[in-house]
Amino acid sequence: MITLTAMKWAPPFAAGQVRDHRVRWILNEVDWSYRVRLVDAPTMKSAGYRHSLQPFGQLPVLEEEGRPPMFESGAIVLDVAMRAGRCIGGEGTPERAAAIQWVIAGLNSIEPFLFNVAEVEYFMDDDAVKDARKPVVRALAKERLAALEKARDGRDWWVGNTFTVADLMFASILKVARGLDLLGDLPALAAWQQEILARPAHVKAETDQRAEIARHSPADMRYDQVPKPPA
Numbered sequence: 001m002i003t004l005t006a007m008k009w010a011p012p013f014a015a016g017q018v019r020d021h022r023v024r025w026i027l028n029e030v031d032w033s034y035r036v037r038l039v040d041a042p043t044m045k046s047a048g049y050r051h052s053l054q055p056f057g058q059l060p061v062l063e064e065e066g067r068p069p070m071f072e073s074g075a076i077v078l079d080v081a082m083r084a085g086r087c088i089g090g091e092g093t094p095e096r097a098a099a100i101q102w103v104i105a106g107l108n109s110i111e112p113f114l115f116n117v118a119e120v121e122y123f124m125d126d127d128a129v130k131d132a133r134k135p136v137v138r139a140l141a142k143e144r145l146a147a148l149e150k151a152r153d154g155r156d157w158w159v160g161n162t163f164t165v166a167d168l169m170f171a172s173i174l175k176v177a178r179g180l181d182l183l184g185d186l187p188a189l190a191a192w193q194q195e196i197l198a199r200p201a202h203v204k205a206e207t208d209q210r211a212e213i214a215r216h217s218p219a220d221m222r223y224d225q226v227p228k229p230p231a
C-alpha cells in the first residue's frame with residue numbers, strides 16, 4: 001500500500017495547491033490506490049521526519065512497502081509514471097525524453113519565478129521592501145510565462161498526442177500563477193490550464209486535499225510547538 005504525506009491544514013491561498021496534489025493526481029491517473037497520512041508542523045520539522053522521510057522538513061513524501069521513501073514532488077510524479085508505464089511515453093522514446101525535459105523545465109525554469117512573486121505577496125512583512133520588489137519579480141515571472149506560452153505554440157498536449165506528466169506539471173505549477181493574477185495577459189495558456197485541470201484525476205486530487213484541509217484548523221498544525229532555529 002502506498003502512503004502519501006499531506007498537511008492537516010494549509011492557509012486559504014495554498015488550499016488545493018499544496019504539492020501533494022501532484023502526487024495524488026498522478027496516482028489517480030495511473031489508478032494506483034493510496035492512503036494519506038496527515039501531519040502537523042512539529043512532526044514535519046522533527047529530526048526523525050527529516051532523517052527518515054524528508055531532509056528539509058517538507059512534504060510530499062511517498063512511502064511504499066519494500067522501497068525507500070521518496071520525496072520531491074517532481075521525482076515522485078516521474079517515478080510513478082515510469083513504473084506504471086503511463087502518461088510519460090514509452091521507455092527510451094523521444095516522447096519520454098521530452099516529457100522529462102518539460103517536467104524539469106517547469107520545476108527549474110518556471111516555478112522559482114512564481115515562488116519569488118508568492119514570497120513577496122504572501123510572506124513579506126516590510127511594506128517598503130514589498131513595494132520595491134513586487135514589480136520586479138512580477139515582470140520577470142510574466143516574461144517567463146510568455147516564453148512558456150510561445151513554446152507551447154497552441155498545442156493541446158505538451159508532448160505528442162496525449163496527456164503526459166508534462167501537462168500535469170505545468171497545469172499544477174500554473175495554479176500559483178493564476179492565484180497571483182499572472183495569467184491575465186495569457187488567456188490561451190489560462191484556458192489550456194483549465195482544460196487540463198478538469199481531468200477527473202486532478203479534480204479528485206484537489207477535492208480530496210481541500211476536504212482534508214477544511215476538516216482542520218491552524219491550531220491542528222501546532223505551529224507554536226515547532227522548535228525555533230538557533231539565533
Ligand SMILES: N[C@@H](CCC(=O)N[C@@H](CS)C(=O)NCC(=O)O)C(=O)O
Nearest residue numbers: 018019057058059060071072073074
Ligand atoms: N521541491 C519540493 C518542495 C516541497 C515544498 O515546498 N513543500 C511545501 C508544501 S507545497 C511544504 O512542505 N511546506 C511546509 C514547510 O516548508 O514548512 C517538492 O516539490 O516536493
